[in-house]
Amino acid sequence: MPSPFPGMDPYLEGSLWTSVHTQLGVEIQRQLMPLLRPRYIALTNERFVIATAEDEEPGAVIYPDLAVADLPSATAWSASADAAPAPMLATTVMPRTHSQISVEIRDAGERKLVTDIEILSTASKLYEGRAEYIARRNRLLLSPAHLMEIDLLRIGKRVPMRKPLPDQPYFVLVSRVERRPVTEIWPVSLDMPLPTVPVPLLAGDADVMLDLQRAFSNVYDLAGYELAVDYSRPPEQPLSPADAAWAKARLESWAGGAG
Numbered sequence: 001m002p003s004p005f006p007g008m009d010p011y012l013e014g015s016l017w018t019s020v021h022t023q024l025g026v027e028i029q030r031q032l033m034p035l036l037r038p039r040y041i042a043l044t045n046e047r048f049v050i051a052t053a054e055d056e057e058p059g060a061v062i063y064p065d066l067a068v069a070d071l072p073s074a075t076a077w078s079a080s081a082d083a084a085p086a087p088m089l090a091t092t093v094m095p096r097t098h099s100q101i102s103v104e105i106r107d108a109g110e111r112k113l114v115t116d117i118e119i120l121s122t123a124s125k126l127y128e129g130r131a132e133y134i135a136r137r138n139r140l141l142l143s144p145a146h147l148m149e150i151d152l153l154r155i156g157k158r159v160p161m162r163k164p165l166p167d168q169p170y171f172v173l174v175s176r177v178e179r180r181p182v183t184e185i186w187p188v189s190l191d192m193p194l195p196t197v198p199v200p201l202l203a204g205d206a207d208v209m210l211d212l213q214r215a216f217s218n219v220y221d222l223a224g225y226e227l228a229v230d231y232s233r234p235p236e237q238p239l240s241p242a243d244a245a246w247a248k249a250r251l252e253s254w255a256g257g258a259g
Contacts (some may be wrong), residue, residue: 003216003217013154026044035208045102110133174199196210197210
């Protein structure tokens with residue numbers, strides 16, 4: 001069953017995003033490969049960003065800040081009768097790994113990186129993970145490779161630009177080697193389908209087109225996300241009052257049609 005939303009589904013921006021994020025990378029690779037061969041190949045690449053609970057978005061901390069427990073007898077703690085039990089138990093902040101998916105378009109002969117397609121994650125937009133991503137982004141911007149960034153998350157900071165990006169929930173950005181620092185930008189509102197965007201290749205070769213809406217719809221349908229989402233409740237990442245009212249009307253219409 002298709003998503004009730006015409007473009008990005010805001011209900012997938014929370015705990016389900018890790019799954020969506022991974023599958024979207026695979027679907028983009030699958031869509032592009034017939035357009036790229038035999039001169040280019042598209043490879044999915046998974047990196048891991050280490051963050052701590054202190055770095056997470058609100059509500060994402062798994063462990064309680066403090067736990068005080070009834071302490072067992074000293075013999076339960078140590079074989080030594082002289083060992084005193086700790087007067088308090090508390091949980092430490094544990095590092096967590098977050099997956100960051102990209103699709104790399106490489107020259108089939110020399111395997112040289114031609115275009116890097118980054119699908120942004122919560123880790124790449126928040127705290128330590130953002131700093132790591134920006135460092136990678138800077139290296140790419142100074143390289144002879146094109147860069148595409150797909151930002152389908154409202155949480156976290158946008159990529160740095162000379163002037164602030166418009167107030168829209170989602171963006172696709174394309175930085176071509178020959179046009180830098182000028183960047184092509186597709187702002188996407190909640191009521192819009194995701195765009196079809198050009199993927200630049202080596203000089204002399206025409207762009208190939210990436211239909212992001214088709215990629216997202218295929219991921220949604222094949223994974224059966226309508227079964228994983230409770231559309232009767234607000235999304236995990238809250239919407240603005242105006243967008244929440246629009247989404248409520250949209251879901252009511254969708255539920256009526258489904259029934």
